[in-house]
Amino acid sequence: MHPLVQRRALLAKRFPETPVLLFNGSERPRNYPGNPYPFRPDSHFLYFCGVLPPGAVVVLDGGEAHLFMEPVTRDEAVWSGPGPDWAELERALQARIHPRMELEAFLDGLGRSRLATLPSQDPAAAAEQSRLLGRRVDLEGDSPDGLLARAVIELRLRHDPAAREELRRVCAVTVQAHLDGMAATRVGGDEAEVLAAMMSACLRQGFGTSFQPIITVSGERLHQPHVGGLLREGDLLLADFGAEAATGWAGDVTNTWPVSGTYTPRQRDVYSVVLEAHRRAAARVQPGARYREVHLEACRATAEGLVDLGLLKGDPEDLVERDAHALFFPHGIGHLMGLDVHDMEDLGDRAGYAPGRTRSTRFGLRWLRLDRDLEEGFAVTIEPGFYWIPELLEDPGRRQAYADCVDWDQVERFREVRGIRIERDYLVTDSGHELLTPGLPDEPEAVEAAVGGRS
Ligand code: GLY
Ligand code: MN
Ligand code: MN
Numbered sequence: 001m002h003p004l005v006q007r008r009a010l011l012a013k014r015f016p017e018t019p020v021l022l023f024n025g026s027e028r029p030r031n032y033p034g035n036p037y038p039f040r041p042d043s044h045f046l047y048f049c050g051v052l053p054p055g056a057v058v059v060l061d062g063g064e065a066h067l068f069m070e071p072v073t074r075d076e077a078v079w080s081g082p083g084p085d086w087a088e089l090e091r092a093l094q095a096r097i098h099p100r101m102e103l104e105a106f107l108d109g110l111g112r113s114r115l116a117t118l119p120s121q122d123p124a125a126a127a128e129q130s131r132l133l134g135r136r137v138d139l140e141g142d143s144p145d146g147l148l149a150r151a152v153i154e155l156r157l158r159h160d161p162a163a164r165e166e167l168r169r170v171c172a173v174t175v176q177a178h179l180d181g182m183a184a185t186r187v188g189g190d191e192a193e194v195l196a197a198m199m200s201a202c203l204r205q206g207f208g209t210s211f212q213p214i215i216t217v218s219g220e221r222l223h224q225p226h227v228g229g230l231l232r233e234g235d236l237l238l239a240d241f242g243a244e245a246a247t248g249w250a251g252d253v254t255n256t257w258p259v260s261g262t263y264t265p266r267q268r269d270v271y272s273v274v275l276e277a278h279r280r281a282a283a284r285v286q287p288g289a290r291y292r293e294v295h296l297e298a299c300r301a302t303a304e305g306l307v308d309l310g311l312l313k314g315d316p317e318d319l320v321e322r323d324a325h326a327l328f329f330p331h332g333i334g335h336l337m338g339l340d341v342h343d344m345e346d347l348g349d350r351a352g353y354a355p356g357r358t359r360s361t362r363f364g365l366r367w368l369r370l371d372r373d374l375e376e377g378f379a380v381t382i383e384p385g386f387y388w389i390p391e392l393l394e395d396p397g398r399r400q401a402y403a404d405c406v407d408w409d410q411v412e413r414f415r416e417v418r419g420i421r422i423e424r425d426y427l428v429t430d431s432g433h434e435l436l437t438p439g440l441p442d443e444p445e446a447v448e449a450a451v452g453g454r455s
Contacts, residue, residue, distance in 0.1 A: 219419020273305030
């Protein structure tokens with residue numbers, strides 16, 4: 001059976017009574033309507049219907065899919081071509097296709113009050129959704145939308161064979177992009193040259209990017225949006241970059257390499273701590289493991305490493321309980337992956353947190369995006385880091401709160417490290433996990449050897 005048809009059948013089984021309305025979104029104008037941003041369809045729509053032109057709507061009704069699309073006029077075809085052949089699409093997607101103008105009458109026939117839906121991120125689609133339903137999307141409790149969200153989450157959490165193939169494909173391109181980025185790095189160059197090499201690896205193979213790339217020597221800025229700074233001797237370059245397939249599936253990898261091809265001794269020491277935290281966390285990725293425990297294992301490894309380097313003082317277990325590690329590693333160990341780089345984060349914490357679990361407010365846990373018991377078929381990232389963030393490490397309140405367990409003089413000596421993260425993508429298997437992003441250098445010597453600036 002076609003994977004999209006199979007997914008619809010599985011949804012109909014889990015969610016049998018209620019017809020489902022989903023939008024793929026519209027083209028958003030950059031500055032005027034004739035100059036739109038590249039179109040990125042809604043992920044729930046992609047999951048059940050694949051890639052279709054903007055403005056498509058689907059009604060999933062008891063295993064049947066009714067697609068509503070704008071016919072391409074002759075005038076439009078002059079500029080953009082005739083669009084997909086509907087008869088062919090109906091066969092390929094095993095769906096009925098109707099002109100978009102018939103949607104309202106179709107919904108009246110079904111009974112609009114019976115419909116369930118999920119939130120559209122596209123403002124125009126969201127407005128139309130509310131108008132058609134005569135209400136806002138409501139994911140709370142056992143509302144129809146809330147029950148639909150739960151059913152979709154259960155399906156999308158465990159990736160089916162077609163999704164796994166897509167993830168392997170997009171991760172392979174992501175790996176190539178990182179290798180090309182390392183090779184393009186040189187003292188005297190700039191961040192934009194590295195980004196260009198990484199983008200080229202994607203574009204050449206028909207891929208885009210799954211989020212705004214972070215390519216920066218300011219690795220302590222967790223979401224540094226600017227690219228273009230100079231690459232100097234002694235800098236570390238942090239590259240957080242993921243490819244996105246035309247089908248929407250996402251990769252997400254971070255590497256941190258020395259611009260000159262050689263880590264300074266302190267950079268190497270901290271890199272080794274982050275690598276050990278990564279390895280210890282990844283070793284726990286298996287069915288039944290609680291992801292919060294995976295996070296805490298990385299926190300313990302980080303605390304142990306920082307005690308060895310003299311930045312922290314005391315028993316690593318106690319340090320983690322006091323969230324002292326979070327001064328240097330304030331974010332979570334990772335997140336779900338799939339059609340979204342943070343998969344299904346449009347549904348809030350409903351996908352990331354198991355029913356009955358909620359986010360902690362603790363400094364060391366509040367940015368943890370995932371707290372489920374892992375199951376076969378989940379895809380997750382593992383991405384520990386170390387950051388010298390002035391807003392945390394120069395904050396007088398925190399300095400006082402952690403006065404007894406931090407050697408602040410020693411911390412100052414590590415300022416030059418700025419930011420290091422090592423991120424890889426994993427698929428949970430029956431017996432443990434599959435590394436979705438093989439082929440990248442991890443050991444410091446292997447990373448150094450991959451950097452172009454070395455030669
Ligand atoms: N690239 C975003 C993240 O690593 O979560
Ligand atoms: Mn990332
Ligand atoms: Mn990530």
